[in-house]
Amino acid sequence: KQEVTQIPAALSVPEGENLVLNCSFTDSAIYNLQWFRQDPGKGLTSLLLIQSSQREQTSGRLNASLDKSSGRSTLYIAASQPGDSATYLCAVFTNSGGSNYKLTFGKGTLLTVNP
Amino acid sequence: KAGVTQTPRYLIKTRGQQVTLSCSPISGHRSVSWYQQTPGQGLQFLFEYFSETQRNKGNFPGRFSGRQFSNSRSEMNVSTLELGDSALYLCASSFPRTGDNYNEQFFGPGTRLTVL
Numbered sequence: 220k221q222e223v224t225q226i227p228a229a230l231s232v233p234e235g236e237n238l239v240l241n242c243s244f245t246d247s248a249i250y251n252l253q254w255f256r257q258d259p260g261k262g263l264t265s266l267l268l269i270q271s272s273q274r275e276q277t278s279g280r281l282n283a284s285l286d287k288s289s290g291r292s293t294l295y296i297a298a299s300q301p302g303d304s305a306t307y308l309c310a311v312f313t314n315s316g317g318s319n320y321k322l323t324f325g326k327g328t329l330l331t332v333n334p
Numbered sequence: 335k336a337g338v339t340q341t342p343r344y345l346i347k348t349r350g351q352q353v354t355l356s357c358s359p360i361s362g363h364r365s366v367s368w369y370q371q372t373p374g375q376g377l378q379f380l381f382e383y384f385s386e387t388q389r390n391k392g393n394f395p396g397r398f399s400g401r402q403f404s405n406s407r408s409e410m411n412v413s414t415l416e417l418g419d420s421a422l423y424l425c426a427s428s429f430p431r432t433g434d435n436y437n438e439q440f441f442g443p444g445t446r447l448t449v450l
Contacts, residue, residue, distance in 0.1 A: 319390045
């Protein structure tokens with residue numbers, strides 16, 4: 220059974236700092252990995268999608284890497300801003316048998332960027 | 335292009351009642367998945383629909399069901415509501431996967447269900 224773990228559970232940093240969020244998964248047979256952002260009481264906003272054949276993806280101040288063999292992904296946020304404050308979720312897309320494809324989520328990292 | 339929409343946004347029900355939630359995917363997306371989010375369990379997969387057929391199902395009791403219409407809109411139904419069904423219900427849409435191209439999931443704002 221696929222399990223996704225995100226460390227740390229919460230992180231508080233001053234504005235302008237570069238930071239790294241970590242995600243690990245137990246089964247390396249994934250098809251892709253997606254990072255999402257969730258603001259309080261809201262839905263999920265997709266940030267980056269990394270296909271299993273890729274090693275990293277970049278979008279603006281965000282860079283995500285994927286190491287399938289070790290079951291790890293990192294989300295790097297450069298020059299953090301108070302508007303980056305949210306919960307960041309990592310999810311892997313896998314097949315647990317037959318046509319059972321689904322996203323399995325970690326519990327998220329709650330990021331607070333202080334002005 | 336409009337995003338994924340969900341209605342209603344908020345719902346309050348009492349135990350034993352049933353509820354129907356609606357999800358309209360992004361235009362052109364034919365796959366719709368449903369997830370339940372609670373503080374204790376996080377995000378858990380409920381089921382996925384494609385071409386009006388349930389393609390995948392998570393580990394939820396039969397009280398949770400869904401369907402998809404020919405225009406790809408989907409509904410989720412929960413019968414005999416329990417207190418533990420209080421959660422944020424999210425739906426996600428994507429293009430159907432082709433070959434090894436597993437596509438990005440786009441989520442709606444969710445429906446907050448409170449069971450009293």
